[in-house]
Amino acid sequence: MTGQSGPTRILRKNIGDLSIPQEIAESLCSYGGLDGLSSSLPSDALLRQMRDWYQACADPVRLKILCLLVVHPLCVCVIKALTGIADSKLSYHLGILKKNGLVGSEQQGNYIIYRLTPAGRTFLEQELERCAAFPGGEGAGPG
CATH class of the missing domain: 1.10.10.10 (Winged helix-like DNA-binding domain superfamily/Winged helix DNA-binding domain)
Known part of the structure; x- marks a missing residue:
């Protein structure tokens, strides 16, 4: 045994068409999801x-x-x-x-x-x- 463990398993969650890490998905929910995050961006102007x-x-x-x-x-x-x-x-x-x-x-x-x-x-x-x-x-x- 070399002392190395297998690859870290990342829990994923689907949001719309995206499959993203669960931690990010949960954080996004606090902003209202993708729409909430998008609406917090400054205007293009x-x-x-x-x-x-x-x-x-x-x-x-x-x-x-x-x-x-x-x-x-x-x-x-x-x-x-x-x-x-x-x-x-x-x-x-x-x-x-x-x-x-x-x-x-x-x-x-x-x-x-x-x-x-x-x-x-x-x-x-x-x-x-x-x-x-x-x-x-x-x-x-x-x-």
């Missing part, structure tokens, strides 16, 4: 919006801009000084953030002032909080 926000945040420069704007609305010249990138690249990154509804801008004399939109602020603050909860997360917000 919200999932697309989330995808767009994550794509907009997928660049470290854009993340840095968002972290600056979470502190205070800023003019382009301050954002440029703090990020150290060329005007054309800064314009590109700000355009992506604006197109995806994370930032807004307003003209004040010769200056364009950028600020987080309410949706952008909520999204960024939640993501910073979520990241701070991971090991190695700084927990102190931007920076």
